[in-house]
Every structure is written in structure tokens, then in C-alpha cells.
Amino acid sequence: MKNFKMLAIAGAAAAAMTAGTAQAEQYYGFMTASVNYLDWTEKTIDRTTTVDQGGQGLGGTKKDFLFLELEGGAGYDWGDVYGFIDIENPGNINKSQNERKEGDKVVEERGVAVPSSFRIAAKGSIAYNIGKTNWNAYGHIYSFTEARGDFHGGFFDQNVVLGVSYDINTDSGFWMKPFIGLHYENQRFAGAGFNGYMAGWVLGYNFKLGNQNFMVSNWHETEFAREDQFRSNGTPHKLDKMGQNGAVALWWNATKKFTAGVQYRYADQKLGTAAYHDAVIFTAKYNF
Structure with missing residues (x-):
């Protein structure tokens, strides 16, 4: 229940923050709904498949x-907010323990996420301007929840x-927001505590080809000085003290709505x- 409590706290904070922006000047805002399909590469599937099934067994089977996904953000004269919520494997929301495959049961025993399970991932961030500088007080919370066997x-x-x-904002269409901060983690099998630091960025570049509007974007996170407490992954292999995470995207804004x-x-x-792994995500968005 701790994870749901944290989401509730984040939601309440966001609601209070939104109420407080009633008198603030808004510079921009967006909200989208999208359908996405994530396709792992063959080398990733090989690296994460269990050894007894012919793979390398370097992590939870993918x-x-x-x-x-629902995604939105807004910028105000005091700073900006952003958030998303992902519903993964939505067709498996009512899948019971008796309907699970033997392979899923084996993965469960290793203490890692089951690849075909119903999952919810959510993130919220806030950047509050420090005076009239480009610096911000920054914070974000990310929560991943997986349901097994009637959600137990x-x-x-x-x-x-x-x-x-x-x-960082420019007239050329390029923008960027780097960040760095203390990292606190709460995980089912590892417990809770400070887990080193996280640094990263979000960036984008808007451009035109002919009369079509495009954007290149990238989000990236680097975790470093991670504690041993959080480096186990349910296999004999251990995660390094540093980890990388992100995505590079090309967007075609075909219309204002799509x-x-x-x-x-x-x-x-x-x-x-405990290795490099990658995938391609295909996305179709509706812009509100």
C-alpha cells in the first residue's frame, strides 16, 4: 500500500499546486492521450531470458x-509542472493467478516483475524558479506498480x-532542462532509503520539413553512487553502481490534434x- 499512498500524496500535492496557480500567468500547457507499442530488440530478449530457456539470465524476462498513456504539462511565471500515467498490458487487468503461465510463476519466484502482468507507471515533476535566474528548485516522483494474482x-x-x-531556451527551437539531485528509493524487495544521486535532462528541438512540423526529443537519467541495498535484480548478477535510462524520439505533428x-x-x-538493453516504441497521440 505504500506505493498507492505515495501516489495519493503526489496527487494531492498536484491538486494543491494547481489550485495555487489560479492567479499565476500561464505561458504554455498541453495534454495528450496516446496508444504505444514497445518492441524489445532480440539481443535484449536474449539477455533477459532465463538461462534454462537458452538466454543469458541477466535480468527479469522482457x-x-x-x-x-495520459501526459500533460504547463509552464507558469513561477515555474513548470509535468506528469504522465501509463497503463501497461491493459488487456491483462483481470488476469487471475490461475490463468498465469508456468513461465510467469518461475519469474515471480525470482522476485522481479512479470513481463505479461498488468502494470501502472506514473511520474510527476515540478520546477520552481529561484528568483529571476534560470535555476529551479526541482523534484520528481516516479512510481511503478505491478499486479499479480488478483493484485496481491x-x-x-x-x-x-x-x-x-x-x-535553457533558444530562438532556434531548441530547449533543454538538465537536473541533478538526491535519490530516495522505496522498493518491495530492497526496502527504502537513500540510493545515491540522479542527474539527467529533458530536451527538444522543433523544426519544419517542407510544410510539416517535427520535433526531436530526448529524456535521460543517470543514477550514480547507488547503494548495494538496491543493486540486486533477482538473479546472481548485480547492477553496477551507475545506471543509464532514457529515450530519443522523432515526432511528426501531422495536425494540431494528431x-x-x-x-x-x-x-x-x-x-x-545487468546489461545494456533497448527497444523501439511506436506511438500515436491525440492532442487535447
Whole structure:
């Protein structure tokens, strides 16, 4: 229940923050709903498949999956907010323990997420301007929840980062927000505590080809000085003290209401896998 409590706290904070922006000047805002399909590469599937099934067994077995996403953000004269919620494997929401495959049961016993399970991932971030500078007081919370067997005994992981960020805006269409902060983690099998630091960025570049609007974007996170407490991944292998996580995307804004995109998703010593792994995500968005 800790994970749901943290989401509730984050939701309440977001609601209070939204109420407080009633008198603030808003510079921009967006909200989208999307359908996404994540396709892991063959080398990733090989690296995460269990040894007894012919793979390398370097992490929790990974399978391609569909997910639905709601995403939004806004910028004000005091700072900006952003958030998303993903519903992964939505077709398996009512899948019971008796309907699970033997392979899933084996994965469960290793203490890692089951690849075909119903899952919810959510993130919220806030950057509050420090005076009239481009520096911000920055914080984000990410929560991943997996349901197993009628929602009992699932895996959960929350990550809270508190630090600073910096706004970079240009007239050329390029923008970037790097950040760095302390990293606090709460995970089902590892417990809770400070887990080193996290640094990263989000960036984008808007451009035109002919009369069509495009954007290249990238989000990236580097975790470093991670504690031994959080480096186990349910296999004999241990995650390094540093891990990488992110995605590079190309977006085609076909109309004001429709956006199509393809993303290269990458991670190294993250997502429960003690190796580099990657995927391609195909996305169709509706822009409100």
C-alpha cells in the first residue's frame, strides 16, 4: 500500500499546486492521450531470458507490450509542472493467478516483475524558479506498480529526486532542462532509503520539413553512487553502481490534434537488467 499512498500524496500535492496557480500567468500547457507499442530488440530478449530457456539470465524476462498513456504539462511565471500515467498490458487487468503461465510463476519466484502482468507507471515533476535566474528548485516522483494474482503480491518501486534544474531556451527551437539531485528509493524487495544521486535532462528541438512540423526529443537519467541495498535484480548478477535510462524520439505533428512518433528506448544497468538493453516504441497521440 505504500506505493498507492505515495501516489495519493503526489496527487494531492498536484491538486494543491494547481489550485495555487489560479492567479499565476500561464505561458504554455498541453495534454495528450496516446496508444504505444514497445518492441524489445532480440539481443535484449536474449539477455533477459532465463538461462534454462537458452538466454543469458541477466535480468527479469522482457516481453513486448502495449501501453496507454495520459501526459500533460504547463509552464507558469513561477515555474513548470509535468506528469504522465501509463497503463501497461491493459488487456491483462483481470488476469487471475490461475490463468498465469508456468513461465510467469518461475519469474515471480525470482522476485522481479512479470513481463505479461498488468502494470501502472506514473511520474510527476515540478520546477520552481529561484528568483529571476534560470535555476529551479526541482523534484520528481516516479512510481511503478505491478499486479499479480488478483493484485496481491506484486512488485513496486518508487523513486523520489530532490535537487536543482536549469532552463535553457533558444530562438532556434531548441530547449533543454538538465537536473541533478538526491535519490530516495522505496522498493518491495530492497526496502527504502537513500540510493545515491540522479542527474539527467529533458530536451527538444522543433523544426519544419517542407510544410510539416517535427520535433526531436530526448529524456535521460543517470543514477550514480547507488547503494548495494538496491543493486540486486533477482538473479546472481548485480547492477553496477551507475545506471543509464532514457529515450530519443522523432515526432511528426501531422495536425494540431494528431502526432505520430517513433522512440528509441535504452537502458544500461537499469530496469532490473545487468546489461545494456533497448527497444523501439511506436506511438500515436491525440492532442487535447
